[in-house]
Amino acid sequence: MNGLIQDIRYALRQLRKNPGFTAVAVTTLALGIGANTAIFTVVNALLLKMLPVTSPQRLIAVGDPTNVNAESSGTPQTDIFSYPLYKELRDSNSVFSGLCAAASDHHIEVETGEEQSANESVTGRMASGNYFNVLGVQPAAGRLFSSSDDRDENANPVVVLGYDYWQRKFAGSSSVIGKDVRLNGFPFTVIGVAPAGFEGDVVGERMALFVPLSMQPEIVRGRHWRNSPHVSWLLLIGRLKPGITPAQAEANLNLVFQQALRGNYGATLTADDMREIRDNRIAVSLGGVGLSDLRGDYRTSLLLLMGIVGLVLLIACVNVANLLFARASRRNREIAIRLAIGANRGRLLRQFLSESILLALLGGGAGSLLAIWGVRLLVGMFGSGTILPLAPDWRVLAFTTGVSVIAGILFGLFPALQTLRVHVSPALKDAGRATAEKSSRFGLGKGLIAGQIALSLLVLFSAGLLLRSLQNLLKQDLGYDRTRLVIARVDAVSAGYTSEKMKQLAEQLVARLRNTPGVRAATYSKNGLFSGSQSAKEIIVPGFNTDNPDDRIATTDNVGPDYFRVVGMHVVAGRGIEARDTETSARVAVVNEAMVKYFFSGQNPVGRQFTIDDPDSRDKPITVVGISHDAKVNSLRDPVKPRIYLPFQQIPDPRQIVLEAQVAGSPSAVVSNVLGQIKATDSHLPIRFVNTLDQLVNDSAASSTALAKLSGFLAGLALLLACVGLYGVMSYTVAGRTREMGVRMALGARRSDVMAMIVREAMLLVAAGLIVGVPLALLGGRVLNSFLFGLKTTDPLSLITVLLLLTTVAVLAGLIPARRAAKVDPMVALRYE
């Protein structure tokens, strides 16, 4: 212990005495470790951090924990749950001490009744009565709701405030307990405040308030989901009984599910429903980390980024290792003395590693500061509404420390081992002779540089692939002009509109939009383009036979008159949906080319009929009246699926309206006009969003954009570090060969000969790196396969571009020391040493 303290004290002194070396090494490591810490902080917040609840490791998420904001009508689901199925699982399982259910609503209008307080729209959680009890959460003020508050529909209008919202909106005053607030126009009584730090069970969202599930009809107005087995909208979290494992819980839940299908729950389902879900399995996962849809979107991207920053750190380590190699050759004598007086190599190795680990910890400390800035940059990729628990915890601290120590060993070990190979007697007698060993000793440093260039090529090629892929993704032909549309979604059901009134409302809204300045044409639909909502139906096409019902699924949308012209989708045969396609007219549809190819074997289906395979529609054949050009409507990445466009006016229950406005100039300039027209039509109509289609499309590629941009940034960092490394090694080599340069020039070498020699040596290193790096990059590219769009993992353009970039920058890095070598004065150089 005493020896270790001495080693650390000596190491500190060494670092203090060499401020230039220390600054360069710490900065290099700070960049590498900081990037790792930043990415890990986000990984930790999104994937690893436990909810601030009692024994979170005993919580189990039931269903798909990434399906947080999903809501599905029709066939019952088992990745999200209906309330009746939740009740079955809750009441009949034998593995949980409690099983709670919850769903979010992002548009709860809060009126506090105070004059100075403006209404605001917040996100809240509708939760089963046992929610707080199962999670093990205690109130900060008042009380939390319990099962007795969640028995009868609309019977208990109580609300628990989130701690932050309570602080912000009510200044943390306990006088708010017992007061009434209106949520979506309905009075609720504030009964308590959730504890500080608890923001709900959804990672990435901060809940402003919590209400019992029984109040759903007043929160999501116009919809009665609670007793419907056909509306799946809940995710479940259970607390394991002592001694029960997650696997046992999963087995028991599936047993209960199968029993429920044979019991009262099954009796409420149709034969089609039963056929669809009887083979489903309910999945469970660890619930202590909370639920999150971001996890689904960003998990693999973050893990990939972790890999890339790992490589960047490795490159940084090579730079520091080379600095240590250079420094070690100046410490030969010291090492020889220590060896002479009896230090064994193990002890000296410990001393060197103490120095390098200390250096790495300093780099880690500085890197942690850089990570604060890096994390802010990273969080931007999730969108402005995302709130992640990013405060550093023991895991981040342990990670940064661990990475620092590993980095310290990595970059310190080889120089240390190399240093310990010093020949004691010559080093003690003549320091000059030790200098003669420099070049051979630095051979390993050059080898490391070649390795560093290989790693840089891998990082650059990966980033190149991701950037080219992003370019392909965003520049692809969507089948319409994305730059000329403004999209809006309104929730007419919540505002109390019946189906009939909603159809009239759609016409009124479009009529107003058509007269809006900047708007050329307008239409409406149920799902629209990139609005986050989609529908699919099983269909029966005469002549198309398959045993698997899943093979008969087509995506659908219900569109208003003039839809194809307004959005710019080309109708390649027949006609589009028109004003004559009313509720009472013949049932018609426009299908896309993918549908023609898949269901009609590529033959023109205009005039042919098909039916939707559900009990209400089987006897109502639909006639194909047109074919539209294939278009991407929901995802930039997914291939175009068979799609049916049905007249909006012919559906019995539209449920929502999406408005499409084609604009003459810049769409963003028209957004506020569109918003104004909707409000002018009905000021109480909830508007879910108004945005340019361009922005919606870009948002749908947010994770790809973030991944490509971040990997591009990291590749730039890797390139910079590799070039600094190359520059450092070449500078050191030149400095150690001043006499040689002098001799060469004395013998008649021109300055250009000397320069060419140094550049050639630098290029040899680069070539060695590229020879290793190209196969490495091509292998690494395979990992990216699932991230790429429209290009192969061996994309030659990306490879050639990064090879040229790396070579050019490397030549520049080699030129500076080469110019210095060429400026050597032979007379001075020959007196050198």
Added chain:
Amino acid sequence: MMQPGDVLIQIEDLTKVFYTDEIETHALSGVHLAVNKGEYVAMSGPSGCGKSTLLSIIGLLDTPTAGRYFLNGKPVENLDFAERARIRNQEIGFIFQSFNLIGDLTVYENVELPLTYRQRMPSAERKKRVMEALERVGMAHRLRHYPSQLSGGQQQRVAVARALAGHPSILLADEPTGNLDSRNGEAVMELLANLHKDGATICMVTHDPRFAKHAQREVHLFDGKVVAEEELKKLMAEVQV
């Protein structure tokens, strides 16, 4: 006649050959040497005669190509690195021509350094030994100084203190006065003489006959061989001719 138990260093037919790409250099050829406990031996000879190589082998800094070497009656030519390091640390004290103090350590820390490489030596014991050694060489008043703040003579005294601190069986001095002026050189030689008087065994390499005379016995080397003084004179004369 020397008693076997008195012999500290016993070297038999020792050979050291250095190999470079194309040249074989015989630094030592068939050297026989015995040094008794408490003896003060000077090794002298012209430059390149192999005296420093012999001292390096005696100090276990280098290994012989052939021959036997017994230290304290035990063969040491084939020991592994760790064992050689342990013996160097506990049995041998080095004094170099160029002092070889570590510039980043204070006087106290330089002297303490060999003791820090010993397992389980309490810090109080280390401190006691360091202070004793520094007082012995008259440098106890410069504990916190760095080598660069000392004169050459003072640095060599600190180096002697470092060699003494481990209570070694033998002190090996390689041209200890080579980098000093005559006054400081004499002072160091006096210090070595006093140490010898107190029982230290010393092997000193020097090419200066004035300093060689401080030793009890002088071993002459020429072309890697031990020769008698008369023969050395003859050989030197031949070389000059």
